[in-house]
Amino acid sequence: MSTKKNNYSYIGIAFIILVFGIIFVPKIIDRIKGNDITRSESRSKDLTNNSEGYxxxxxxxxxxxxxxxxxxxxxxxxxxxxxxxxxxxxxxxxxxxxxxxxxxxxxxxxxxxxxxxxxxxxxxxxxxxxxxxxxxxxxxxxxxxxxxxxxxxxxxxxxxxxxxxxxxxxxxxxxxxxxxxxxxxxxxxxxxxxxxxxxxxxxxxxxxxxxxxxxxxxxxxxxxxxxxxxxxxxxxxxxxxxxxxxxxxxx
Missing domain, CATH: 3.40.30.10 (Glutaredoxin)
Structure with a gap:
Protein backbone atom coordinates (compact mmCIF):
# COMPACT_ATOMS: atom_id res chain seq x y z
CA MET A 1 0.00 0.00 0.00
CA SER A 2 2.85 2.45 0.83
CA THR A 3 4.52 1.65 -2.51
CA LYS A 4 1.43 2.78 -4.42
CA LYS A 5 1.29 6.01 -2.42
CA ASN A 6 4.93 6.72 -3.24
CA ASN A 7 4.25 6.12 -6.93
CA TYR A 8 1.32 8.53 -6.83
CA SER A 9 3.56 11.13 -5.14
CA TYR A 10 6.23 10.83 -7.82
CA ILE A 11 3.59 11.14 -10.56
CA GLY A 12 2.19 14.26 -8.89
CA ILE A 13 5.64 15.91 -8.61
CA ALA A 14 6.42 15.11 -12.22
CA PHE A 15 3.11 16.63 -13.29
CA ILE A 16 3.82 19.86 -11.37
CA ILE A 17 7.30 20.14 -12.93
CA LEU A 18 5.81 19.61 -16.38
CA VAL A 19 3.20 22.33 -15.84
CA PHE A 20 5.87 24.73 -14.53
CA GLY A 21 7.99 24.11 -17.62
CA ILE A 22 5.10 24.72 -19.99
CA ILE A 23 4.00 27.95 -18.32
CA PHE A 24 7.16 29.62 -17.03
CA VAL A 25 10.16 28.48 -19.10
CA PRO A 26 8.96 30.21 -22.31
CA LYS A 27 8.49 33.43 -20.31
CA ILE A 28 12.04 33.19 -18.94
CA ILE A 29 13.41 32.57 -22.43
CA ASP A 30 11.51 35.59 -23.76
CA ARG A 31 13.02 37.76 -21.03
CA ILE A 32 16.52 36.56 -21.85
CA LYS A 33 15.96 37.25 -25.56
CA GLY A 34 14.69 40.72 -24.67
CA ASN A 35 17.84 41.30 -22.60
CA ASP A 36 15.78 42.20 -19.53
CA ILE A 37 17.82 39.86 -17.39
CA THR A 38 21.26 40.40 -18.87
CA ARG A 39 21.07 44.17 -18.89
CA SER A 40 19.63 44.88 -15.48
CA GLU A 41 19.25 41.99 -13.10
CA SER A 42 22.65 40.44 -13.87
CA ARG A 43 24.47 43.70 -13.04
CA SER A 44 26.45 42.47 -10.05
CA LYS A 45 27.68 44.39 -7.02
CA ASP A 46 31.27 43.57 -7.97
CA LEU A 47 30.91 45.13 -11.42
CA THR A 48 30.61 48.77 -10.38
CA ASN A 49 30.90 48.68 -6.60
CA ASN A 50 27.91 51.01 -6.79
CA SER A 51 24.94 48.81 -5.96
CA GLU A 52 23.79 51.18 -3.22
CA GLY A 53 24.33 54.41 -5.19
CA TYR A 54 23.39 55.93 -8.51
Missing part, protein backbone atom coordinates in the same frame (compact mmCIF):
# COMPACT_ATOMS: atom_id res chain seq x y z
CA UNK A 55 23.99 53.82 -11.60
CA UNK A 56 23.32 55.36 -15.01
CA UNK A 57 21.60 53.68 -17.94
CA UNK A 58 24.83 53.50 -19.96
CA UNK A 59 25.67 50.05 -21.23
CA UNK A 60 28.80 47.94 -20.94
CA UNK A 61 30.72 46.65 -23.94
CA UNK A 62 30.70 42.88 -23.53
CA UNK A 63 33.37 40.59 -24.98
CA UNK A 64 32.67 36.85 -24.68
CA UNK A 65 30.02 37.58 -22.09
CA UNK A 66 32.22 39.73 -19.84
CA UNK A 67 32.30 43.54 -19.55
CA UNK A 68 35.24 45.05 -21.44
CA UNK A 69 37.75 46.58 -19.07
CA UNK A 70 40.73 48.80 -19.89
CA UNK A 71 43.91 46.72 -20.13
CA UNK A 72 47.01 47.60 -18.17
CA UNK A 73 49.28 50.19 -19.79
CA UNK A 74 52.28 52.33 -18.89
CA UNK A 75 53.62 55.25 -20.95
CA UNK A 76 55.39 58.61 -20.62
CA UNK A 77 53.24 61.74 -20.81
CA UNK A 78 53.93 65.30 -22.00
CA UNK A 79 55.34 66.22 -18.59
CA UNK A 80 57.78 63.31 -18.47
CA UNK A 81 55.72 61.36 -15.93
CA UNK A 82 55.03 57.63 -16.12
CA UNK A 83 51.27 57.21 -16.46
CA UNK A 84 49.47 53.90 -16.07
CA UNK A 85 45.86 52.78 -16.14
CA UNK A 86 45.88 53.00 -12.34
CA UNK A 87 46.28 56.79 -12.57
CA UNK A 88 42.80 56.88 -14.09
CA UNK A 89 41.13 54.76 -11.42
CA UNK A 90 38.27 56.68 -9.84
CA UNK A 91 38.03 58.96 -12.88
CA UNK A 92 35.74 59.16 -15.89
CA UNK A 93 37.83 59.65 -19.00
CA UNK A 94 37.81 59.78 -22.78
CA UNK A 95 40.32 57.82 -24.88
CA UNK A 96 41.71 58.83 -28.27
CA UNK A 97 44.55 57.76 -30.58
CA UNK A 98 46.19 60.56 -32.59
CA UNK A 99 49.53 61.98 -33.76
CA UNK A 100 50.82 65.55 -33.69
CA UNK A 101 51.67 65.77 -37.41
CA UNK A 102 48.21 64.56 -38.42
CA UNK A 103 47.05 66.90 -41.22
CA UNK A 104 43.43 65.78 -41.31
CA UNK A 105 41.22 64.59 -38.46
CA UNK A 106 43.39 64.98 -35.34
CA UNK A 107 43.14 68.79 -35.08
CA UNK A 108 39.36 68.51 -35.22
CA UNK A 109 39.30 65.71 -32.67
CA UNK A 110 41.45 67.61 -30.20
CA UNK A 111 39.57 70.87 -30.59
CA UNK A 112 36.45 68.91 -29.66
CA UNK A 113 38.24 67.36 -26.69
CA UNK A 114 39.38 70.78 -25.49
CA UNK A 115 35.77 71.92 -25.62
CA UNK A 116 34.80 68.88 -23.54
CA UNK A 117 37.67 69.64 -21.15
CA UNK A 118 36.35 73.17 -20.65
CA UNK A 119 32.83 71.87 -20.03
CA UNK A 120 34.06 69.79 -17.08
CA UNK A 121 36.67 72.17 -15.64
CA UNK A 122 35.21 71.87 -12.14
CA UNK A 123 35.44 68.07 -12.03
CA UNK A 124 38.67 66.69 -10.61
CA UNK A 125 37.53 63.17 -11.50
CA UNK A 126 37.38 63.80 -15.26
CA UNK A 127 40.29 63.19 -17.62
CA UNK A 128 41.46 62.35 -21.12
CA UNK A 129 43.93 59.70 -22.31
CA UNK A 130 45.58 60.57 -25.64
CA UNK A 131 47.96 57.99 -27.15
CA UNK A 132 50.19 58.92 -30.05
CA UNK A 133 50.46 56.42 -32.91
CA UNK A 134 53.68 58.11 -34.11
CA UNK A 135 55.94 57.80 -31.05
CA UNK A 136 59.13 58.16 -33.10
CA UNK A 137 58.24 61.77 -33.79
CA UNK A 138 56.00 62.47 -30.80
CA UNK A 139 58.50 62.74 -27.98
CA UNK A 140 57.66 64.13 -24.58
CA UNK A 141 58.80 67.59 -25.67
CA UNK A 142 56.72 67.45 -28.86
CA UNK A 143 53.63 66.40 -26.94
CA UNK A 144 54.20 69.19 -24.39
CA UNK A 145 54.33 71.80 -27.14
CA UNK A 146 51.21 70.31 -28.72
CA UNK A 147 49.34 70.44 -25.40
CA UNK A 148 50.32 74.06 -24.86
CA UNK A 149 49.27 74.97 -28.39
CA UNK A 150 45.80 73.45 -27.98
CA UNK A 151 45.15 74.84 -24.52
CA UNK A 152 45.22 71.52 -22.71
CA UNK A 153 45.15 72.42 -19.02
CA UNK A 154 43.37 69.53 -17.29
CA UNK A 155 45.99 67.79 -15.07
CA UNK A 156 44.23 64.49 -15.83
CA UNK A 157 44.72 64.89 -19.59
CA UNK A 158 47.83 62.90 -20.45
CA UNK A 159 49.29 62.80 -23.97
CA UNK A 160 51.31 59.61 -23.94
CA UNK A 161 54.16 58.13 -25.96
CA UNK A 162 56.08 54.86 -25.82
CA UNK A 163 56.78 51.69 -27.77
CA UNK A 164 54.88 51.77 -31.08
CA UNK A 165 53.95 48.07 -31.16
CA UNK A 166 52.60 48.30 -27.62
CA UNK A 167 50.54 51.36 -28.51
CA UNK A 168 49.11 49.69 -31.61
CA UNK A 169 48.19 46.60 -29.61
CA UNK A 170 46.50 48.82 -27.04
CA UNK A 171 44.54 50.58 -29.78
CA UNK A 172 43.50 47.62 -31.91
CA UNK A 173 42.99 45.00 -29.21
CA UNK A 174 42.73 46.87 -25.92
CA UNK A 175 40.24 49.50 -27.08
CA UNK A 176 39.17 48.09 -30.45
CA UNK A 177 40.04 51.45 -32.04
CA UNK A 178 41.86 51.01 -35.34
CA UNK A 179 45.35 52.49 -35.77
CA UNK A 180 48.11 51.61 -38.22
CA UNK A 181 50.83 52.85 -40.54
CA UNK A 182 49.98 53.51 -44.18
CA UNK A 183 52.54 55.36 -46.32
CA UNK A 184 49.93 55.86 -49.02
CA UNK A 185 47.69 58.13 -46.94
CA UNK A 186 48.33 61.75 -46.02
CA UNK A 187 50.45 61.90 -42.90
CA UNK A 188 51.62 58.28 -43.18
CA UNK A 189 49.26 56.92 -40.53
CA UNK A 190 45.58 56.08 -40.46
CA UNK A 191 43.34 55.73 -37.46
CA UNK A 192 39.79 55.93 -36.24
CA UNK A 193 38.33 59.32 -35.38
CA UNK A 194 36.32 57.76 -32.57
CA UNK A 195 36.48 58.31 -28.82
CA UNK A 196 35.98 55.65 -26.16
CA UNK A 197 34.37 56.47 -22.81
CA UNK A 198 35.62 54.82 -19.62
CA UNK A 199 33.92 54.82 -16.22
CA UNK A 200 35.48 55.22 -12.78
CA UNK A 201 36.09 51.49 -12.49
CA UNK A 202 37.84 51.08 -15.82
CA UNK A 203 34.93 49.69 -17.85
CA UNK A 204 34.12 50.83 -21.38
CA UNK A 205 30.64 52.37 -21.40
CA UNK A 206 28.26 53.89 -23.94
CA UNK A 207 24.58 54.45 -24.60
CA UNK A 208 22.60 51.98 -26.69
CA UNK A 209 21.89 52.27 -30.40
CA UNK A 210 18.52 51.95 -32.12
CA UNK A 211 18.77 48.15 -31.93
CA UNK A 212 19.39 48.03 -28.18
CA UNK A 213 23.14 47.35 -28.49
CA UNK A 214 25.94 49.48 -27.04
CA UNK A 215 27.19 52.16 -29.45
CA UNK A 216 30.69 51.41 -28.14
CA UNK A 217 32.28 54.59 -29.55
CA UNK A 218 31.51 58.27 -30.11
CA UNK A 219 32.33 60.15 -33.31
CA UNK A 220 35.11 62.56 -32.46
CA UNK A 221 35.56 64.52 -35.68
CA UNK A 222 32.32 66.48 -36.07
CA UNK A 223 31.87 69.45 -33.73
CA UNK A 224 28.71 70.50 -31.96
CA UNK A 225 28.61 73.68 -34.02
CA UNK A 226 28.85 71.76 -37.31
CA UNK A 227 26.00 69.44 -36.30
CA UNK A 228 26.45 67.32 -39.47
CA UNK A 229 29.37 66.76 -41.83
CA UNK A 230 29.49 66.71 -45.62
CA UNK A 231 28.41 63.07 -45.62
CA UNK A 232 25.33 63.76 -43.50
CA UNK A 233 26.82 62.17 -40.35
CA UNK A 234 25.48 63.72 -37.14
CA UNK A 235 27.80 65.04 -34.42
CA UNK A 236 28.09 63.04 -31.19
CA UNK A 237 30.06 65.44 -28.99
CA UNK A 238 26.90 66.67 -27.29
CA UNK A 239 25.93 63.02 -26.70
CA UNK A 240 29.38 62.31 -25.25
CA UNK A 241 29.08 65.26 -22.87
CA UNK A 242 25.73 64.02 -21.62
CA UNK A 243 27.15 60.56 -20.98
CA UNK A 244 30.26 61.87 -19.23
CA UNK A 245 27.95 63.75 -16.87
CA UNK A 246 26.03 60.56 -16.16
CA UNK A 247 29.16 58.60 -15.30
CA UNK A 248 30.49 61.39 -13.09
CA UNK A 249 27.40 60.93 -10.91
CA UNK A 250 28.17 57.25 -10.37
CA UNK A 251 30.18 56.27 -7.31
Missing amino acids: TSDLMYMNINGAPKKVPEFSFIDQNGNTITNKDYEGKVYVVEFFFTKCPTICPRMNRNLVQIQNTFLDFEDFGVASFTIDPENDTQETLKAYADNYGITNPNWHLMTGDQDTIYELANIGFNIYAGENPEVEGGFEHSGNFALIDKHGFMRSRQDNFGNPKIFYKGIISEDEKVDEDGETEEISMLKEDIAKLLKED
Whole structure:
Protein backbone atom coordinates (compact mmCIF):
# COMPACT_ATOMS: atom_id res chain seq x y z
CA MET A 1 0.00 0.00 0.00
CA SER A 2 2.85 2.45 0.83
CA THR A 3 4.52 1.65 -2.51
CA LYS A 4 1.43 2.78 -4.42
CA LYS A 5 1.29 6.01 -2.42
CA ASN A 6 4.93 6.72 -3.24
CA ASN A 7 4.25 6.12 -6.93
CA TYR A 8 1.32 8.53 -6.83
CA SER A 9 3.56 11.13 -5.14
CA TYR A 10 6.23 10.83 -7.82
CA ILE A 11 3.59 11.14 -10.56
CA GLY A 12 2.19 14.26 -8.89
CA ILE A 13 5.64 15.91 -8.61
CA ALA A 14 6.42 15.11 -12.22
CA PHE A 15 3.11 16.63 -13.29
CA ILE A 16 3.82 19.86 -11.37
CA ILE A 17 7.30 20.14 -12.93
CA LEU A 18 5.81 19.61 -16.38
CA VAL A 19 3.20 22.33 -15.84
CA PHE A 20 5.87 24.73 -14.53
CA GLY A 21 7.99 24.11 -17.62
CA ILE A 22 5.10 24.72 -19.99
CA ILE A 23 4.00 27.95 -18.32
CA PHE A 24 7.16 29.62 -17.03
CA VAL A 25 10.16 28.48 -19.10
CA PRO A 26 8.96 30.21 -22.31
CA LYS A 27 8.49 33.43 -20.31
CA ILE A 28 12.04 33.19 -18.94
CA ILE A 29 13.41 32.57 -22.43
CA ASP A 30 11.51 35.59 -23.76
CA ARG A 31 13.02 37.76 -21.03
CA ILE A 32 16.52 36.56 -21.85
CA LYS A 33 15.96 37.25 -25.56
CA GLY A 34 14.69 40.72 -24.67
CA ASN A 35 17.84 41.30 -22.60
CA ASP A 36 15.78 42.20 -19.53
CA ILE A 37 17.82 39.86 -17.39
CA THR A 38 21.26 40.40 -18.87
CA ARG A 39 21.07 44.17 -18.89
CA SER A 40 19.63 44.88 -15.48
CA GLU A 41 19.25 41.99 -13.10
CA SER A 42 22.65 40.44 -13.87
CA ARG A 43 24.47 43.70 -13.04
CA SER A 44 26.45 42.47 -10.05
CA LYS A 45 27.68 44.39 -7.02
CA ASP A 46 31.27 43.57 -7.97
CA LEU A 47 30.91 45.13 -11.42
CA THR A 48 30.61 48.77 -10.38
CA ASN A 49 30.90 48.68 -6.60
CA ASN A 50 27.91 51.01 -6.79
CA SER A 51 24.94 48.81 -5.96
CA GLU A 52 23.79 51.18 -3.22
CA GLY A 53 24.33 54.41 -5.19
CA TYR A 54 23.39 55.93 -8.51
CA THR A 55 23.99 53.82 -11.60
CA SER A 56 23.32 55.36 -15.01
CA ASP A 57 21.60 53.68 -17.94
CA LEU A 58 24.83 53.50 -19.96
CA MET A 59 25.67 50.05 -21.23
CA TYR A 60 28.80 47.94 -20.94
CA MET A 61 30.72 46.65 -23.94
CA ASN A 62 30.70 42.88 -23.53
CA ILE A 63 33.37 40.59 -24.98
CA ASN A 64 32.67 36.85 -24.68
CA GLY A 65 30.02 37.58 -22.09
CA ALA A 66 32.22 39.73 -19.84
CA PRO A 67 32.30 43.54 -19.55
CA LYS A 68 35.24 45.05 -21.44
CA LYS A 69 37.75 46.58 -19.07
CA VAL A 70 40.73 48.80 -19.89
CA PRO A 71 43.91 46.72 -20.13
CA GLU A 72 47.01 47.60 -18.17
CA PHE A 73 49.28 50.19 -19.79
CA SER A 74 52.28 52.33 -18.89
CA PHE A 75 53.62 55.25 -20.95
CA ILE A 76 55.39 58.61 -20.62
CA ASP A 77 53.24 61.74 -20.81
CA GLN A 78 53.93 65.30 -22.00
CA ASN A 79 55.34 66.22 -18.59
CA GLY A 80 57.78 63.31 -18.47
CA ASN A 81 55.72 61.36 -15.93
CA THR A 82 55.03 57.63 -16.12
CA ILE A 83 51.27 57.21 -16.46
CA THR A 84 49.47 53.90 -16.07
CA ASN A 85 45.86 52.78 -16.14
CA LYS A 86 45.88 53.00 -12.34
CA ASP A 87 46.28 56.79 -12.57
CA TYR A 88 42.80 56.88 -14.09
CA GLU A 89 41.13 54.76 -11.42
CA GLY A 90 38.27 56.68 -9.84
CA LYS A 91 38.03 58.96 -12.88
CA VAL A 92 35.74 59.16 -15.89
CA TYR A 93 37.83 59.65 -19.00
CA VAL A 94 37.81 59.78 -22.78
CA VAL A 95 40.32 57.82 -24.88
CA GLU A 96 41.71 58.83 -28.27
CA PHE A 97 44.55 57.76 -30.58
CA PHE A 98 46.19 60.56 -32.59
CA PHE A 99 49.53 61.98 -33.76
CA THR A 100 50.82 65.55 -33.69
CA LYS A 101 51.67 65.77 -37.41
CA CYS A 102 48.21 64.56 -38.42
CA PRO A 103 47.05 66.90 -41.22
CA THR A 104 43.43 65.78 -41.31
CA ILE A 105 41.22 64.59 -38.46
CA CYS A 106 43.39 64.98 -35.34
CA PRO A 107 43.14 68.79 -35.08
CA ARG A 108 39.36 68.51 -35.22
CA MET A 109 39.30 65.71 -32.67
CA ASN A 110 41.45 67.61 -30.20
CA ARG A 111 39.57 70.87 -30.59
CA ASN A 112 36.45 68.91 -29.66
CA LEU A 113 38.24 67.36 -26.69
CA VAL A 114 39.38 70.78 -25.49
CA GLN A 115 35.77 71.92 -25.62
CA ILE A 116 34.80 68.88 -23.54
CA GLN A 117 37.67 69.64 -21.15
CA ASN A 118 36.35 73.17 -20.65
CA THR A 119 32.83 71.87 -20.03
CA PHE A 120 34.06 69.79 -17.08
CA LEU A 121 36.67 72.17 -15.64
CA ASP A 122 35.21 71.87 -12.14
CA PHE A 123 35.44 68.07 -12.03
CA GLU A 124 38.67 66.69 -10.61
CA ASP A 125 37.53 63.17 -11.50
CA PHE A 126 37.38 63.80 -15.26
CA GLY A 127 40.29 63.19 -17.62
CA VAL A 128 41.46 62.35 -21.12
CA ALA A 129 43.93 59.70 -22.31
CA SER A 130 45.58 60.57 -25.64
CA PHE A 131 47.96 57.99 -27.15
CA THR A 132 50.19 58.92 -30.05
CA ILE A 133 50.46 56.42 -32.91
CA ASP A 134 53.68 58.11 -34.11
CA PRO A 135 55.94 57.80 -31.05
CA GLU A 136 59.13 58.16 -33.10
CA ASN A 137 58.24 61.77 -33.79
CA ASP A 138 56.00 62.47 -30.80
CA THR A 139 58.50 62.74 -27.98
CA GLN A 140 57.66 64.13 -24.58
CA GLU A 141 58.80 67.59 -25.67
CA THR A 142 56.72 67.45 -28.86
CA LEU A 143 53.63 66.40 -26.94
CA LYS A 144 54.20 69.19 -24.39
CA ALA A 145 54.33 71.80 -27.14
CA TYR A 146 51.21 70.31 -28.72
CA ALA A 147 49.34 70.44 -25.40
CA ASP A 148 50.32 74.06 -24.86
CA ASN A 149 49.27 74.97 -28.39
CA TYR A 150 45.80 73.45 -27.98
CA GLY A 151 45.15 74.84 -24.52
CA ILE A 152 45.22 71.52 -22.71
CA THR A 153 45.15 72.42 -19.02
CA ASN A 154 43.37 69.53 -17.29
CA PRO A 155 45.99 67.79 -15.07
CA ASN A 156 44.23 64.49 -15.83
CA TRP A 157 44.72 64.89 -19.59
CA HIS A 158 47.83 62.90 -20.45
CA LEU A 159 49.29 62.80 -23.97
CA MET A 160 51.31 59.61 -23.94
CA THR A 161 54.16 58.13 -25.96
CA GLY A 162 56.08 54.86 -25.82
CA ASP A 163 56.78 51.69 -27.77
CA GLN A 164 54.88 51.77 -31.08
CA ASP A 165 53.95 48.07 -31.16
CA THR A 166 52.60 48.30 -27.62
CA ILE A 167 50.54 51.36 -28.51
CA TYR A 168 49.11 49.69 -31.61
CA GLU A 169 48.19 46.60 -29.61
CA LEU A 170 46.50 48.82 -27.04
CA ALA A 171 44.54 50.58 -29.78
CA ASN A 172 43.50 47.62 -31.91
CA ILE A 173 42.99 45.00 -29.21
CA GLY A 174 42.73 46.87 -25.92
CA PHE A 175 40.24 49.50 -27.08
CA ASN A 176 39.17 48.09 -30.45
CA ILE A 177 40.04 51.45 -32.04
CA TYR A 178 41.86 51.01 -35.34
CA ALA A 179 45.35 52.49 -35.77
CA GLY A 180 48.11 51.61 -38.22
CA GLU A 181 50.83 52.85 -40.54
CA ASN A 182 49.98 53.51 -44.18
CA PRO A 183 52.54 55.36 -46.32
CA GLU A 184 49.93 55.86 -49.02
CA VAL A 185 47.69 58.13 -46.94
CA GLU A 186 48.33 61.75 -46.02
CA GLY A 187 50.45 61.90 -42.90
CA GLY A 188 51.62 58.28 -43.18
CA PHE A 189 49.26 56.92 -40.53
CA GLU A 190 45.58 56.08 -40.46
CA HIS A 191 43.34 55.73 -37.46
CA SER A 192 39.79 55.93 -36.24
CA GLY A 193 38.33 59.32 -35.38
CA ASN A 194 36.32 57.76 -32.57
CA PHE A 195 36.48 58.31 -28.82
CA ALA A 196 35.98 55.65 -26.16
CA LEU A 197 34.37 56.47 -22.81
CA ILE A 198 35.62 54.82 -19.62
CA ASP A 199 33.92 54.82 -16.22
CA LYS A 200 35.48 55.22 -12.78
CA HIS A 201 36.09 51.49 -12.49
CA GLY A 202 37.84 51.08 -15.82
CA PHE A 203 34.93 49.69 -17.85
CA MET A 204 34.12 50.83 -21.38
CA ARG A 205 30.64 52.37 -21.40
CA SER A 206 28.26 53.89 -23.94
CA ARG A 207 24.58 54.45 -24.60
CA GLN A 208 22.60 51.98 -26.69
CA ASP A 209 21.89 52.27 -30.40
CA ASN A 210 18.52 51.95 -32.12
CA PHE A 211 18.77 48.15 -31.93
CA GLY A 212 19.39 48.03 -28.18
CA ASN A 213 23.14 47.35 -28.49
CA PRO A 214 25.94 49.48 -27.04
CA LYS A 215 27.19 52.16 -29.45
CA ILE A 216 30.69 51.41 -28.14
CA PHE A 217 32.28 54.59 -29.55
CA TYR A 218 31.51 58.27 -30.11
CA LYS A 219 32.33 60.15 -33.31
CA GLY A 220 35.11 62.56 -32.46
CA ILE A 221 35.56 64.52 -35.68
CA ILE A 222 32.32 66.48 -36.07
CA SER A 223 31.87 69.45 -33.73
CA GLU A 224 28.71 70.50 -31.96
CA ASP A 225 28.61 73.68 -34.02
CA GLU A 226 28.85 71.76 -37.31
CA LYS A 227 26.00 69.44 -36.30
CA VAL A 228 26.45 67.32 -39.47
CA ASP A 229 29.37 66.76 -41.83
CA GLU A 230 29.49 66.71 -45.62
CA ASP A 231 28.41 63.07 -45.62
CA GLY A 232 25.33 63.76 -43.50
CA GLU A 233 26.82 62.17 -40.35
CA THR A 234 25.48 63.72 -37.14
CA GLU A 235 27.80 65.04 -34.42
CA GLU A 236 28.09 63.04 -31.19
CA ILE A 237 30.06 65.44 -28.99
CA SER A 238 26.90 66.67 -27.29
CA MET A 239 25.93 63.02 -26.70
CA LEU A 240 29.38 62.31 -25.25
CA LYS A 241 29.08 65.26 -22.87
CA GLU A 242 25.73 64.02 -21.62
CA ASP A 243 27.15 60.56 -20.98
CA ILE A 244 30.26 61.87 -19.23
CA ALA A 245 27.95 63.75 -16.87
CA LYS A 246 26.03 60.56 -16.16
CA LEU A 247 29.16 58.60 -15.30
CA LEU A 248 30.49 61.39 -13.09
CA LYS A 249 27.40 60.93 -10.91
CA GLU A 250 28.17 57.25 -10.37
CA ASP A 251 30.18 56.27 -7.31
